[in-house]
Amino acid sequence: TANFSEQVVESFPSDIPTGIYYGWACVGNGDVHKMVLSIGWNPFYKNIKKSVETHIIHTFKEDFYGEILSIVITGYIRPERNFDSLDALISAIQEDIEEAKRQLDLPEHLKLKEDNFFHLPEGKIVNNH
Numbered sequence: 001t002a003n004f005s006e007q008v009v010e011s012f013p014s015d016i017p018t019g020i021y022y023g024w025a026c027v028g029n030g031d032v033h034k035m036v037l038s039i040g041w042n043p044f045y046k047n048i049k050k051s052v053e054t055h056i057i058h059t060f061k062e063d064f065y066g067e068i069l070s071i072v073i074t075g076y077i078r079p080e081r082n083f084d085s086l087d088a089l090i091s092a093i094q095e096d097i098e099e100a101k102r103q104l105d106l107p108e109h110l111k112l113k114e115d116n117f118f119h120l121p122e123g124k125i126v127n128n129h
Contacts, residue, residue, distance in 0.1 A: 001056075002025075002054045002069050003051060003052070004052045004054070008052070009051060012052060017039075018039050018041065018050075018079065018080040019038075019039060019077070019078055019080050020076075020079075020096050021038075021039065022034070022075050022099070022100035022103055022104060023035055023072045023074040023104075023112075024074065024104070024112055025071045026069070026071075027056070027069055028064070028067045032114075033056050033057055033058040034056075034057040034101060035054050035055060035057060036055045036077070036093075036100045037053070038053045040080035041080065042080075054071055057097060057100065070118055072118075074103070074104070075103050075109065077100065078096070
C-alpha cells in the first residue's frame with residue numbers, strides 16, 4: 001500500500017466522492033499494475049485527515065519510498081464505510097481487489113494500462129538516480 005502525502009491529497013478535486021476505486025498504478029518508470037484506491041477518512045481507524053491510499057495488486061521485491069507513483073482511476077467500486085472488526089475490513093478489501101481485477105480485465109480498462117501517461121520523460125530524476 002502506498003499513501004500519498006497530505007499535499008497531494010489536498011490537491012485532489014474536493015468533489016471526488018469518498019470511497020473505493022480501481023485503476024492502474026506505476027512506480028517510477030516500472031511496470032503498470034492493477035490497483036485499488038481508497039479515498040476518504042478510513043472510519044475504522046478514526047482518521048482525522050482525509051487520505052488517499054493506493055493498494056497496488058503486485059508484490060514488490062523492495063520498498064519504494066520516495067518514488068513517483070502515477071495512477072489512473074478508471075472506476076468506482078463502493079462508498080467508504082466503517083466495519084465492526086478488522087476481519088470484516090480485511091474481507092471487504094479482498095472483495096474490492098477481486099472486483100478490481102475483474103473490471104480491469106475488460107478491454108475498455110485494459111487499454112489504459114498502455115497509456116503514455118505512465119512513461120516518465122527520459123532524464124527525469126527519480127530518487128536521485
